Amino acid sequence: MSHDFDKLTHYAKSFSELTPEREALLIKVGEQIKPKLAGITEDFYQHLLTIPQASTFLGGRVESLKKTHTLWMEGLFSGPFDKTYTEHMYKVGDVHVRVNLPVEFMAGAMTLINQRLIGLIVETYGHDKEYCAQILVAINAVTGMSLLVMQQSYQAASLAEELEKFLKISGMSRVLFTNLANAYKDK
Amino acid sequence: MRSDMLVSVLSDLSGTSADIEAAGVISTDGLMMASVLPNSMDEDRVGAMSAAMLSLGDRTAQELVRGELEQVLIKGDSGYVLMTYAGKEAVLTVMAKPNAKLGLIFLDVKRAAGSIAELL
Numbered sequence: 399m400s401h402d403f404d405k406l407t408h409y410a411k412s413f414s415e416l417t418p419e420r421e422a423l424l425i426k427v428g429e430q431i432k433p434k435l436a437g438i439t440e441d442f443y444q445h446l447l448t449i450p451q452a453s454t455f456l457g458g459r460v461e462s463l464k465k466t467h468t469l470w471m472e473g474l475f476s477g478p479f480d481k482t483y484t485e486h487m488y489k490v491g492d493v494h495v496r497v498n499l500p501v502e503f504m505a506g507a508m509t510l511i512n513q514r515l516i517g518l519i520v521e522t523y524g525h526d527k528e529y530c531a532q533i534l535v536a537i538n539a540v541t542g543m544s545l546l547v548m549q550q551s552y553q554a555a556s557l558a559e560e561l562e563k564f565l566k567i568s569g570m571s572r573v574l575f576t577n578l579a580n581a582y583k584d585k
Numbered sequence: 586m587r588s589d590m591l592v593s594v595l596s597d598l599s600g601t602s603a604d605i606e607a608a609g610v611i612s613t614d615g616l617m618m619a620s621v622l623p624n625s626m627d628e629d630r631v632g633a634m635s636a637a638m639l640s641l642g643d644r645t646a647q648e649l650v651r652g653e654l655e656q657v658l659i660k661g662d663s664g665y666v667l668m669t670y671a672g673k674e675a676v677l678t679v680m681a682k683p684n685a686k687l688g689l690i691f692l693d694v695k696r697a698a699g700s701i702a703e704l705l
Contacts, residue, residue, distance in 0.1 A: 569644035570637055577615035578637050581629035 401488065403481035406547060410484065414542035421477055423536045428475030430522060435471040438514045439464050445510055452506075455499055471511070474540050487544050491551030495559065501552055508545045512538065590704050591619035598697040604685035605693075606664065610701055611635050611676045618675065635678040639668045656691075669694055672702030 410416075443460055446452045456463065470490075473483070494504060515537050523530040565575060595608045599621050609620035615633035622628060642657035656669040664683045667690065671677040677698045681690055 567644065568637075569640045569647075571614060571640075573614045574633070574636050574640060577629075578633035581615070581627070581633040 401485075403484045403488070406488070406550060407479070407481050407484040410543040410546040410550075411479070413546055414539045416479060416536075416539040416543045420532075420536035420539050421479055423532060424475050424540055425477050427519075427523070427533055428472075431475050431518065432472050434518055434522075435475075436464075436468050438511070438518060439468045439471065441514055442467065442507075442510055446507070451500070452503060455497065455503075474537070474544075479540065479543065484547050487547040488551040491548035492555050494548070495552055495555035501549075501556075504545060504548050504552065508541050512541055515541075587704060588619050591701060592621065594697055594700045594704070595619060595621045598679070598693055601693045602681075602685070602689060604682045604690060605679055606682060607631075607680040608697075609635065609678050610671060611678060613640070613674055613676060631678065635666075635668050636676050638666075639670065639676050642668070656694075658687075665690075667691075667694055669698050671698040672705050675701060675705055677701055 443456070443464055446456060447460070473486075477483075491504070516534060519530060519533050519537065523533055561575070564570075565572060570578075591610050595610065598608050599605045607620075607622045607626060609622060609628070609631055610618045611632040612618060613636055615636035617628045617632035620628055620631070622631060638657050638659070639654070643654045646652065646654040654670070656667060658668075659666040662683065665679075665681040665685060665687070667679045667681065669677050677694060679690065679694050681687075
């Protein structure tokens with residue numbers, strides 16, 4: 399399936415208000431923040447393991463997931479947040495569908511990550527309230543953008559999966575389904 | 586040319602009974618090959634819907650252990666829709682009036698389906 403990732407990037411940014419200034423700020427603070435992200439990842443997974451519904455998806459893979467997760471978090475402070483980033487997040491959403499991760503896990507996980515990042519930012523930049531607030535808004539924007547893209551991917555992948563099941567059950571070929579859909583397009 | 590011959594079979598079928606209001610030959614992918622339809626009917630929709638119904642009928646017959654599908658019959662208060670395979674790659678759909686003599690229509694449709702299968 400081909401997607402217009404430029405368009406999706408623009409769409410996600412318009413909702414999350416990830417402006418060029420906020421992108422620049424994330425990259426600026428990245429140098430100071432990135433070394434601390436492994437700790438956040440550690441804490442994040444420790445928490446996930448306490449949620450029974452989440453821990454069943456983690457069995458035996460926690461260490462490798464931690465590495466991937468830290469790399470993604472470093473990306474939040476590295477940029478660029480362009481179509482390549484969007485495409486990557488879209489694939490991440492796809493992978494989550496393939497392992498049958500419930501849709502609410504993404505929003506839940508993003509909440510946990512944001513909470514930990516808020517703590518870290520306040521701890522690091524709390525002495526300058528205005529600057530601290532700007533960084534928090536920028537973080538909220540980039541995680542919001544990432545979540546929106548993953549949810550789009552999730553939605554598309556879930557629909558594709560449902561369609562596949564329907565075609566299998568009904569015995570309809572994909573071509574027949576497409577012809578049926580085309581016949582009912584607005585004329 | 587083949588299309589003309591298909592239309593001829595459909596016209597003959599329609600001519601056998603005043604109860605038959607419309608008929609079409611459709612690929613199993615849902616594309617109309619030939620039809621004798623009133624202007625009010627959308628060829629694309631009749632085609633795609635017929636093939637989809639027959640496909641679903643096929644699966645239902647298999648799933649509910651009814652053997653090989655012979656036909657799908659839909660009855661509404663304004664009449665019937667009868668769908669049957671015409672060979673392995675086509676569907677013959679016939680629409681008939683509500684008071685149609687089904688026995689005769691089944692027979693005529695079976696014959697027409699055989700002729701269409703030979704043509705294809």
